[in-house]
Amino acid sequence: MNVQMGNVVPDGFVFEREQNVMHGACNGIALLIIPVMAEDQFRIQLHADVERSGGKERLLEYLGMLQQRHSFIQYAGYNGMNMVSVHVASREQEDKENLTIVISELTEKCAEFGLHNCCTRCKNVSLLRAATVDGAPALLCAGCLSQMTEGAKKKENVLLGLIGAVFGVLLGTVLWVLIGQAGFIAGIAGYAIVFCGMKGYELLGKNLSKAGIVICVLLSCLMIAGAEFVSLGIVIFRELGDMYGLTLGDSFALVPAFLQESEVVGEVAKDLVIGYALAIWASYASVKSRWKQVDQEAKPHDVVSF
Ligand SMILES: [Zn+2]
Structure with missing residues (x-):
């Protein structure tokens, strides 16, 4: 990947150089974008309450069509829990535009399908913060964030x-x-x-x-x-x-x-x-x-x- 990361960051997103992750929101839905240098791709990561919303079928149908809709999309899939990943091939000059197209389309679909952001770890829909956990990008609720920082100390009787x-x-x-x-x-x-x-x-x-x-x-x-x-x-x-x-x-x-x-x-x-x-x-x-x-x-x- 031979791109200046600063030039590909979509509006409303921030690039964390050290952790190599972009985070931000579009249409009220927070997303993570991770550059995958080795594959010459960007991975757009959406954590949403897919299982609990009624929109799962329509989301899967939409993801299935994504690759045909945009030639620069290499993969679009759902992990069966709470994570949607869309891989966008890097085309250098077009990257910012392509990423922007995908994130605005994806977040519009979230509204249409009734999906909300949820915590990567506990899947609760609440206020979330972008973070990396042992190097892996995540969206975490306040509870999980403090638990993971301090180490889980579950109360024992x-x-x-x-x-x-x-x-x-x-x-x-x-x-x-x-x-x-x-x-x-x-x-x-x-x-x-x-x-x-x-x-x-x-x-x-x-x-x-x-x-x-x-x-x-x-x-x-x-x-x-x-x-x-x-x-x-x-x-x-x-x-x-x-x-x-x-x-x-x-x-x-x-x-x-x-x-x-x-x-x-x-x-x-x-x-x-x-x-x-x-x-x-x-x-x-x-x-x-x-x-x-x-x-x-x-x-x-x-x-x-x-
Ligand atoms: Zn949580």
């Missing part, structure tokens, strides 16, 4: 999260016991215990922090032992209940006594070792990725607003 984790872990524990009763090594259910715990924490606590992950892992370790205890109680009930007239409660009460037997301890210990090993093996990747995700979410983005 530890108590509710803990309650959620307990429910989740119990659910996983039921699975452990069922698999164990069916005669299989239940270790793989250790993954279910950890997973359900984290899901439960996130659901009720609204956000899963690192502390939350640690709580879930500790709870899971505890519950795996608990699940083994319950399994043993059920085995006692099934094997001896009829013979000695034991209730389920009696059987559970007998578990500690049975754990005095070296033979039983050996069995239980073997179950637990395999169980914990399988649980760690199965959950390691998902815990690690959640941990990383927390790091990512907390990291502030490099935001430049105009």
Whole structure:
């Protein structure tokens, strides 16, 4: 692209040299124009509430025809979320005129189809500011702008999260016991215990922090032992209940006594070792990725607003 950027900027737009983006508005609709030097093109970017407006069909039809209407348009498309992109081939002297034609036509169509600008990130229709986020141009609402600048610090309710984790872990524990009763090594259910715990924490606590992950892992370790205890109680009930007239409660009460037997301890210990090993093996990747995700979410983005 061999053009002087200053000469192509449409009226009402500003070129931010350092971020390599033009921003401005036409017919009350804000747009971003990004020079794509390598392709010798300009990308006109429109963020609008396409999904919520009734004008999606007509917009798509219009975009489909754009390339035939103007020979300098290389591409016109919609990303299925909130972004319309129109690529304009650079023809040097004609660039300003061509860009102006497209932006005025596009923004007129927005009015016709009932489209409004919306935030790139949360898709809310509100007052927006042009910005770049980690180098990518965007239109952001005030809320997203401050969130991205400071890093997302979602409020977490530890108590509710803990309650959620307990429910989740119990659910996983039921699975452990069922698999164990069916005669299989239940270790793989250790993954279910950890997973359900984290899901439960996130659901009720609204956000899963690192502390939350640690709580879930500790709870899971505890519950795996608990699940083994319950399994043993059920085995006692099934094997001896009829013979000695034991209730389920009696059987559970007998578990500690049975754990005095070296033979039983050996069995239980073997179950637990395999169980914990399988649980760690199965959950390691998902815990690690959640941990990383927390790091990512907390990291502030490099935001430049105009
Ligand atoms: Zn937003």
